[in-house]
C-alpha cells in the first residue's frame with residue numbers, strides 16, 4: 001500500500017528545506033527562547049504555588065519545549081497551504097503515489113524537524129541553568145516531543161485541508177495555537193486555574209505532552225507519566241488519522 | 254490506437270459550466286492542440302485528464318486507463334507541465350528532478366542517466382545545481398518541461414508551455430516539443446492561445462470556446478474549410494445592402510462583419526478584388542482599405558466564434574488572473 005521511496009523523498013525534501021532556511025529556523029526558535037529567557041529570569045525568584053519546590057526555570061523548560069512542538073508542527077502541517085500557493089502541491093498530487101504515503105512522508109519530515117528544534121531548545125536551556133538528569137529522562141522527553149509533534153501536524157493538516165488559501169493563517173495562529181498554548185499549563189500549573197478553565201486544559205493535547213515532559217525531566221507532574229503517554233499516543237493517532245482523512249478528501253488543487 | 258478518448262466530459266463549478274460535454278480522441282503519437290481564449294476551459298480539461306479534478310459528468314481514458322477508476326495507472330502513464338509554475342524554488346534544479354524521479358520510482362542508475370539526458374535536452378546542465386529561486390522565467394519553464402519527461406511518459410500534457418516567454422525561447426521550446434513527439438513518440442496534448450503555436454506544432458487542433466469544442470481538424474483543413482483566400486474590405490460605414498449583395502455572389506464562400514470590416518472568403522482572391530471594388534462603387538460604399546491574405550487560424554477562430562481571440566480575452570473577466578500569473582512567473 002504505502003510507498004517507502006516516496007515517503008523517504010518527501011521526508012528528504014522537508015529536511016533540505018529545513019537546513020536551508022536558517023533564518024526561518026532562527027526566527028521560529030527566537031520566540032520560545034525569549035519566553036524562556038525573560039519569563040525564566042523574571043519569575044525565577046518568585047514563588048508560585050504548585051511548583052513543589054523547584055525553581056521556575058526548571059518548571060518552564062518542558063513548557064517551552066511543548067510550545068516549540070506546537071508552533072513548528074502546526075506550521076509544518078499547514079505548509080500544505082504554501083505548497084498549494086506555490087503550485088508544488090500539483091506536482092506531488094499528480095505523481096503515482098497514494099495519499100497515505102504523502103501524509104506519512106510529510107509527517108515524518110515535520111516530526112524530525114520539530115524534534116530537532118525541541119532538542120535545540122533543551123540544549124540551550126542547559127546553558128541557562130537547567131539540569132538534565134541523565135539519558136533516560138532525555139529519551140522520554142523526546143518520545144513526548146514526537147507524539148506532540150505528530151498530534152499538531154495532524155491538526156495543521158485538518159485546517160489546511162479545509163482552507164483554500166493562506167489568508168486564514170493568522171486566524172489559526174490567534175484563535176487556535178495561542179489558546180492551546182496558554183491552556184496547556186506550559187507557563188503555570190493548571191492546578192491553580194479555575195475549574196471551568198481546567199476543563200479546556202484537559203482536552204488540550206499539549207497539556208499531556210508538557211506534563212509528561214515535566215514528569216520525565218524534573219519529576220514533577222499532575223498525572224503519571226504512563227497516563228500522559230497513553231493520552232498523548234491516543235491524541236497523536238487520532239489527529240494524524242483525521243488529518244490524513246481531511247487531506248485525502250480535499251480537492252487536490 | 255487511441256491514447257486519449259474523451260466522452261462528454263463536463264465540469265461544473267457551482268452552476269457555472271467550465272467544460273461542456275467535450276468529446277474527442279487523440280491517436281497514439283499525435284501532437285494535439287487545444288486552442289482557445291482565457292477561461293475557455295483548457296486548464297480545467299487538462300486537470301480532469303490528469304486526475305487532479307473529478308469530472309462532474311462524462312468520462313475519459315488516458316493511455317487506456319479510466320481517469321476516475323484507474324487514477325494510479327493514469328498517473329504512471331502521464332507527464333504534466335502545468336500552466337502555473339509548480340517547482341520547489343528552495344531546491345536546486347537537479348533536486349527538483351530527483352524528487353520527481355523518485356516519486357515515479359525510477360531506480361538510482363537509471364535516474365542519474367535520465368536526469369543528465371533531460372538536463373542536456375533543455376540546456377540546463379550548467380545551472381542544474383543552483384536553487385530554482387535564482388532561475389529566470391524561461392529557465393524555470395524549461396526545467397518543468399524537462400521534469401515532465403524524466404519518467405518517459407506515454408502521454409504528455411503541456412498547458413500553455415510558452416506563456417510569457419520571449420520569442421527566442423518560445424522557438425526553442427517549440428523545437429523540443431516537435432523533436433520529442435517525433436523521436437520519442439510521445440503523444441502530446443498542448444493548450445495554447447497563440448495561433449502561430451497551434452499552427453506550427455499541432456497535427457490537429459480543437460478550437461475550444463466557453464467550454465465547448467467548436468471545431469476540430471488539422472490546421473490546414475481548418476483553413477481550407479473557409480474556402481480559399483481571405484479578403485478584408487474596410488468600409489467607411491457598414492451598408493447592409495452591400496453586404497447582402499456580396500454574400501449572394503457565386504464565388505463568395507462566406508462573409509463576416511467585424512467592426513467595420515467585411516471579411517470575405519473566396520477562391521483566387523487576387524482576381525476577385527476588382528469585382529468587389531466595382532460593386533462597392535456602384536452601391537456608393539466608400540472603401541478605406543483592402544487586404545488579401547491566406548487564411549490563418551485567427552481567421553478560423555473568427556469564423557467559428559464570431560470574435561477574434563484577443564477580443565474574447567479582453568472581454569473576459571479572467572484577464573486579471575492572467576496578469577497575476579505572469580507576475581508570478583517572473
Ligand SMILES: Nc1ncnc2c1ncn2[C@@H]1O[C@H](COP(=O)(O)OP(=O)(O)OP(=O)(O)O)[C@@H](O)[C@H]1O
Pocket residue numbers: 266271289290291292293294295296297298336446571575
Ligand atoms: N476552481 C474553480 N472554481 C470556480 N471556477 C473555476 C475554477 N477553476 C476554473 N474556473 C472557471 O472555469 C473557467 C475555465 O477556466 P480554465 O482555467 O479552464 O480556462 P483556460 O482555458 O485554461 O484559460 P487560460 O487561458 O486563462 O488559462 C473560467 O471561467 C474559470 O474562472
Ligand SMILES: [Mg+2]
Pocket residue numbers: 295296297336412413
Ligand atoms: Mg489555462
